[in-house]
Amino acid sequence: MSMRKIRPVRRIFEICLSVVVLGLFSGVAFLNFYRINFESLEGASRTLRWYFMVLATAIVISLAAKAVFRSFPIARIFLVAAVISFMAFSYDEIKMLVSHDEIKTLVGDDNFLKFSVGCWAVATLLIGVLVGIFSRQAVVLPTMALVGIIYVVPAAMSLVQARAHPVTVNDPKALALTARRTPNVYWIVLDGYPRQDVLQEFFNFDNEPFVQSLKGLDFTVYDHALASFPETIFSISSTVSLGFLVSGTGSSLKMPPSAELYRAVRGQNVVVNTMRSMGYRYIHFENGYDNLTQCPMEGAICIKGNVQSDGGVIQFDEFNLAVLSKTPLMDLIAAFANRSADQSPFMKGAVHELTNKLSSVPEHGEPFFLYAHVLAPHPPIRFRRDCSVRVVTPDLVDWNSKDRSAFLDQLGCVNDEAIALLKTVVQRDPQAIIVVQSDHGTAFRGQFKKPFDAWDQLDLKERFGALNALRMPAACSSYAQGTVDLVNTFSRVLSCISDRSLPDKVSRQFVVWHGDMTSVHEYRMDSE
Structure with missing residues (x-):
């Protein structure tokens, strides 16, 4: 096969593999989230919706970036998007790393959220730049694919094993009682x-x-x-x-x-x-x-x-907040929110x-x-x-x-x-x-x-x-x-x-x- 024919095939292969890498890196957080919480969730539909929304957003932004940086190969853009997608849901881990009393005392409690977001932003920018620079090396693409598989496979195997052996739950039996009076019962916790x-x-x-x-x-x-x-x-x-x-x-x-x-x-x-x-x-x-x-x-x-009734403020439930809390979004809202507001975007x-x-x-x-x-x-x-x-x-x-x-x-x-x-x-x-x-x-x-x-x-x-x-x-x-x-x-x-x-x-x-x-x-x- 001539070199002219090999290059387009190779380019298509690189693009396809880079999309796979993007899918793997974007899915790590959601796979782990579902693996940990699947017993408390009513199916995987909400988790999957979040995953596909993030993946679609990453692809759209990558295509927009390609339109701006025409000379930059789309496969390399997808790799940068992959690590940014991964880092977007790694904020919680970075926040934990800097959550030491000495650091909080140094920056002040009022500024700690902004400091945490700043650390995350610097780390994300640095990793994105490094991947963008080194992605020209042929070894980077297969290496990132391997890393993505290493991240995903253990969690996937653990989830499959857990789903293959579901817990048998019996319906609790009612006590053999007869009502002699029937007052309404209010249990307020x-x-x-x-x-x-x-x-x-x-x-x-x-x-x-x-x-x-x-x-x-x-x-x-x-x-x-x-x-x-x-x-x-x-x-x-x-x-x-x-x-x-x-x-x-x-x-x-x-x-x-x-x-x-x-x-x-x-x-x-x-x-x-x-x-x-x-x-x-x-x-x-x-x-x-x-x-x-x-x-x-x-x-x-x-x-x-x-329940939101006036259309003025988005109300998040615990599922959405659990997902978004892995990103800096929640802390950004809290750090820069209007303290005199009479509504909260949270529960x-x-x-x-x-x-x-x-x-x-x-x-x-x-x-x-x-x-x-x-x-x-x-x-x-x-x-x-x-x-x-x-x-x-x-x-x-x-x-x-x-x-x-x-x-x-x-x-x-x-x-x-x-x-x-x-x-x-x-x-x-x-x-x-x-x-x-x-x-x-x-x-x-x-x-x-x-x-x-x-x-x-x-x-x-x-x-x-x-x-x-x-x-x-x-x-x-x-x-x-x-x-x-x-x-x-x-x-x-x-x-x-x-x-x-x-x-x-x-x-x-x-x-x-x-x-x-x-x-x-x-x-x-x-x-x-």
């Missing part, structure tokens, strides 16, 4: 709301006005209530399962697979199935952000809060979002069981004391000790809105059963930076001391007596409905290791 004595001891905050307001609405407030687990997915699963879910003993304690826990949190659990068997409709309030507490695909009446998760939807709940028929998981007062600290909005990055993990004062301001906002909500419920539905509780307490002592089996008693008290309050019809007042831990909440509720006393579980506390999300350490808390 205020995420991360601490117990009154915890607020006093760890924050020097007097929450007596809020507690007295609850009592004034005929709530029984449990001064010694404890969560069984320090994280939402485990705690809520425990509450709706009327038990602790752990298997084994001693050092071999294990949690069920996360797929089972996600089903439990989203309505496939003992409590919901029992309520349905007694004629209740299950209504699931989706706060519009949190992927964990999104509406189940079937079997529930879904009411959505935090809100406020109590009033439930209040605004309350009138639509009875439209679906009675009796009903409403589960509403409200993100506040859990960080990020996005509300001031007057409930105006603070624009912050949507980080649900960071309990920064510097935010303690701001957390109390947000708590004050939650208190006001919660009392307004409860007054409305009591006025409209005076015979209802109303549960107001948290799923866990706060973690400003840095508990999750410690080994899961090395928490001290103060760590435990702050994180496990949770709000729990219960309002029963007068005929069920006896079922509200004593101490009620979160795990025993629905034993009391079902006792009222069935007029049959169900036994409480003895309090137990567990922390799950994040390494495998199944290994468990059990603690013995000091008696209070």
Whole structure:
């Protein structure tokens, strides 16, 4: 074959291979994201949409660059686009590399986000320039293809293996109970709301006005209530399962697979199935952000809060934010946002979002069981004391000790809105059963930076001391007596409905290791 014929064939091969490289490098972040989260996601469609959108954008920009830099080979442009696409979703790793206390002190907390974005921009520009320069070498293209394969293949094999051995999840059986009375049931979870004595001891905050307001609405407030687990997915699963879910003993304690826990949190659990068997409709309030507490695909009446209604501000849910948080976009918005703005592009998760939807709940028929998981007062600290909005990055993990004062301001906002909500419920539905509780307490002592089996008693008290309050019809007042831990909440509720006393579980506390999300350490808390 003559050289004239070889060159076009080679050029076509290089272009095709460079597109493959672009596809590989653009897909690494999404493959890893889906591999880690596939048990909590309803299929791969949203992940694939994101991937193809990023890939298409990279190709279009590459073609535009070719139109500007006509002498620069398109195959080399695709290689530069490949590393930029990869770096675009590597911001989180670069931010972690520079997230040292010494660096934060040097640049200042107010400037740290801009500093992180600057570091990422410099690194991305440098790598892009280097690839652009060295891509003229013939060895670079096959080398990058090999690197892309090395990145993708292990993750793909791990995902295939996991999908080939799916977790078998059984539908929890309903308890054999008969309804003797059918009050509507409202279960309102205020995420991360601490117990009154915890607020006093760890924050020097007097929450007596809020507690007295609850009592004034005929709530029984449990001064010694404890969560069984320090994280939402485990705690809520425990509450709706009327038990602790752990298997084994001693050092071999294990949690069920996360797929089972996600089903439990989203309505496939003992409590919901029992309520349905007694004629209740299950209504699931989706706060519009949190992927964990999104509406189940079937079997529930879904009411959505935090939904964009005025077309003015884009509302991101947790899935989109989880993807975009791997890029610098979220930090750029937070760093340069108008601090006086009364809207946030991120989630809100406020109590009033439930209040605004309350009138639509009875439209679906009675009796009903409403589960509403409200993100506040859990960080990020996005509300001031007057409930105006603070624009912050949507980080649900960071309990920064510097935010303690701001957390109390947000708590004050939650208190006001919660009392307004409860007054409305009591006025409209005076015979209802109303549960107001948290799923866990706060973690400003840095508990999750410690080994899961090395928490001290103060760590435990702050994180496990949770709000729990219960309002029963007068005929069920006896079922509200004593101490009620979160795990025993629905034993009391079902006792009222069935007029049959169900036994409480003895309090137990567990922390799950994040390494495998199944290994468990059990603690013995000091008696209070």
